[in-house]
Amino acid sequence: MSIGALFTRRVRGVRLVNVWGAGFLLVLVIALYLVKTFAGGERADIAQTEQQIADEQHRIRLLHAELAYLEQPARIERLSEQYLGMQPAVGKHETSVDSLQQIAGAGAKTPAAAAAPPESSAPPMSSAPPMSSAPSDGAGQ
Secondary structure (H helix, E strand, C coil): CCHHHHHHCEECCEEHHHHHHHHHHHHHHHHHHHHHHHHHHHHHHHHHHHHHHHHHHHHHHHHHHHHHHHCCHHHHHHHHHHHCCCCCCCHHHCCCCCCHHHHHHHHHCCHHHHHCCCCCCCCCCCCCCCCCCCCCCCCCC
8 A cells, every 4th residue: 555545545435544643643632641640640749748848847846946945954954953952063072183093092991991801702893883673764864
């Protein structure tokens, strides 16, 4: 079949090229509809993701504000005095780095340690603090 026959041949009174053109146009319309439908769904997903990002950024700002409030030195000082009985350090408790060795040596020679006779068969004492037998749930901290 030649190209000229494509334009002149008729099927039930309609030229064959018109039938092919209408079919091609129908396929293009359906494809365009499907592409726009999928693009609309993607656009909705993108909008939802952007909304989630904005919500998370808002929550992050709120958490930063709460953290700034909780870390205020005046608040921490008030809570430590109220619940732990702690007070600010006074000048007589301050020392220099050079005198730390002297303080450590004086702390080892307590009157109770000097009065007790040394035991040679006793196991060596560990430097770790003794563990409490009561379970600690962290509520008192």
